[in-house]
Amino acid sequence: MTFQSVKRSSVKPALLLLAGFFIFGCASKRVVYHPSRQQQRPAQNQTGTTGSQGAVQSGQASPSGSAQGNVSGAVSGNTAGASGSTSLPVTQNPAPMLPPLNTTRPTETTNNLTELRKNLPNKKIAEDLIENKLSEDELAIAAATPSFDSVKPQVLLKLGKLNHKNRNSTKAAEYYRAVSSLYPNTPQGTQATALLGSIQASYSVDARVIGAVLPLTGRMSSIGQHALNAIRMGLELNKPEAKYRLALFDSQSNAEMAAKGVDKLIKEDKAIAILGGFTATEATAIGHQAELFNVPFIAFSQKTGLTNIGDYVFRNALTPEMQVDKLTQFAFEKLGARKFAIVFPNDSYGVEFSNIFWDHVLARGGEVTAAQTYDPKETDFSEVAQKLLGTYHIEARAEEYKQRLAQQKARKKKQKSTRDHWADDNILPPIVDFDVVFVPDSSRALGQILAFMKYYDVRQMNYIGTNIWNSPDLPKRVADENADLYFVEALDVSQGSTQHESPFIKDYSAQFSESPTIVEIQAYEAASILKSQLDSGVSSRENLASRLRYLGRSNGVTGELRMSNQRELQRPLHILSLDAGIIKKVE
Incomplete structure (x- = not known):
């Protein structure tokens, strides 16, 4: 692209480009207005998970997160409860005959x-x-x-x-x-x-058995173990009068093994429903298998469009759509923002959140005036900040640069400076044509971005982010008192929050000596919902799925839950801010 002038012109951003293209071809260019700052809409990245061969595992998870028990067994309460089965309308020893075929050639x-x-x-x-x-x-x-x-x-x-x-x-x-x-x-x-x-x-169902496909080994094992603790509590398996049995399969953090786990839970354990699927690939694999055999599946993955797999796929997760909807509502209504910048890592998380954020801004009548990507492993954000602010490509503002350089030289000469060269980093002033910067990345990256934005003379700015900002490291990483930080979270972690009085949070903390995160909360809620439906006498997968679809409103750990038309549990979300090193809820 040639850089012609500093005159601003509105350029409608393309929706999707290959991620590699915008890194190497457009990463130094902005979305709209200034040619030198033109940045294309991020393309949707795709990442997967890998792992080793898996095996069926079961047993009670200890407070430290290890699974105990027989590898081929199942986590059990007592065997009281209801079961149901249906005979398959096919013969046991079928003749090798083809079914009737429609042979009318279209x-x-x-x-x-x-x-x-x-x-x-x-x-x-x-x-x-x-x-x-x-x-x-x-x-x-x-x-x-x-x-x-x-x-x-x-x-x-x-x-x-x-x-x-x-x-x-x-x-x-x-x-x-x-x-x-x-x-x-x-x-x-x-x-x-x-x-x-x-x-x-699949025609044989035991309504006493709930299946779970969790990563108990592999890179996601910590999440799997914590979720297992919460699921057991939701099904009340620790009580002597437990009515249900948890059939557990270790996905080993591998999507292929997760799909095999569904087959095992259906064929051998006759599970009436399945919980699990934290990563996009595992949740997708489980979802397709569960949908194929009409088994209700409640996923914990944030993957966009997951429930589009079919009517038997449900979700309890804090999705990108939910977070972005809350963030943009806050930015428009409380901050009065209309123009936005996006600074995001080129990974699946950053690209997905950036695309969804862009959609929501446009839907509300706003404008994305700047977007800049970076390598997820980046540690020097100097170039990122310069490109975002239109000071990186000097040739795009050549006349302005020459004038300001001449003015600076004149000042230096008047001051009789003996220096022959001057640093030109800050000769051009930053173009700050946005009210809010959206950063869908960790507090580590946020701290670096804020430091370089301040260095390049952007001192007062609103920054908004996702729930991964909610970390004990946030106050340590961010020391800029002129930056106003806001992020979305399902848990109100501010001082004096009544959520800390939730029976589940208190019981979990007492039993495992740590506070539950949103992972444990979602797993507990999903298990509790299944238990309540089965307690009411549901004994078939079809009826259970129907009851879940029309669940309506129910009580959750953090507030009221509502099942949406997309079969996703929605919950109240909060906007939190960092004020003098303390995370507080924004009223």
Whole structure:
């Protein structure tokens, strides 16, 4: 991009670009107004989790966070309670017959079938067409056409999966049975056999058993162990008269293992519902499996759009949407802000929050006048601050720079300075065309950003952030008294808060010698909600899911909970500020 003048012109930001592009191509440019400060809308980053092979684990978590008990067993109370089962409407030893196929060729699908026929010799392309291109009608035609016999196992398996996804378990079972019987020694036959077994097992439910897929080992193990403590309390498993049993599976912080855990909890433990899924990848994997078998699943992940997987996926988490909605409402209504800057790390967290924040600002009639990204490992924010403030690219303000440099030289000459060179860092004044800076990052990064903003002559500014600012390190990291800091949180950690009197918070603190975080609170609430529904006599997954969808309002640890139309539990949020080194609630 050429830098033509300092005249400001409104440039509508593009919604999405590749993250790599805006780092290396646009990272020094702003979104709107000044050409040298033009920054494109961040692209959506994607990250995953990895881990080793997992195993079923169970046992009571100790206060220190370790799991105790038999690896293949289950965390149990006593066995009193209700159970229910339904017989699968298929025969035990099915004949290798295909289900009825619709063989009416739709005219608009000819191209896909022609493409498949042409690529039959190319196994990879043919499989991609079957998985991602052919409609159900086209698949039915291929299944009934002899010329497609070489790919019939893949075609029939895909038809089974489509019917399974559409909740037609009977027809899905027929397809799976056909693949299993006709092609037993193929990968498709093996997969069909497993899926058929899952369907058969899914019809048997024990309403006394709640399943949980948690990361008890691996990089997320600390979160998993703390959540387990809270789930046990929510189900009242520590009481002698406990009615329910917790079937536990260790995901080992791995999405593939998490999906396997769902199969185990359905087939072997006959769990009526499943809790878990803290990371985006684990929650997605669990959600798809749970939805496939119509098992209610309450996730703890913040991943945007998670409940779009299906009607059996629920969530209890402090999502980016919830946090940003509260932050922008506060900024517009209490701070009177209309123009915003965003400084964010180029990771999945920073990019997602920045995109959502941008949407909410525009929806309220505001404007994002500056956006600057940085490497998550960055420690020197000098360049970031200069780019944000329009002082990095001198050529973009060439005439202004020359005038100010000449003025400075004249002053130096008049003062008879013996220096031949002058530092030009602060020759150009910063362009501060925003009321608030949004920083979706930790208090460590925030402290660095504030220090460099002050160095480049931005002394009075409002900064807003997410709940990860809520850390004991915040007062230590931020020493700028002229910076007004506000962040969103579900927990009111300010002095005198009545939330500290919550029975769960008091009991948890007494039992584990530490205060619960939002992680434990959400896990406890989800388990408590399941218990209350099962206590009322619900004995099937379908009825439980229906009761959860229409849950309405219920009591939570931090206040009233409400189940939204997107099957997400919503809670009251608070705006907290840092005042003289003390975190306080903003009334």
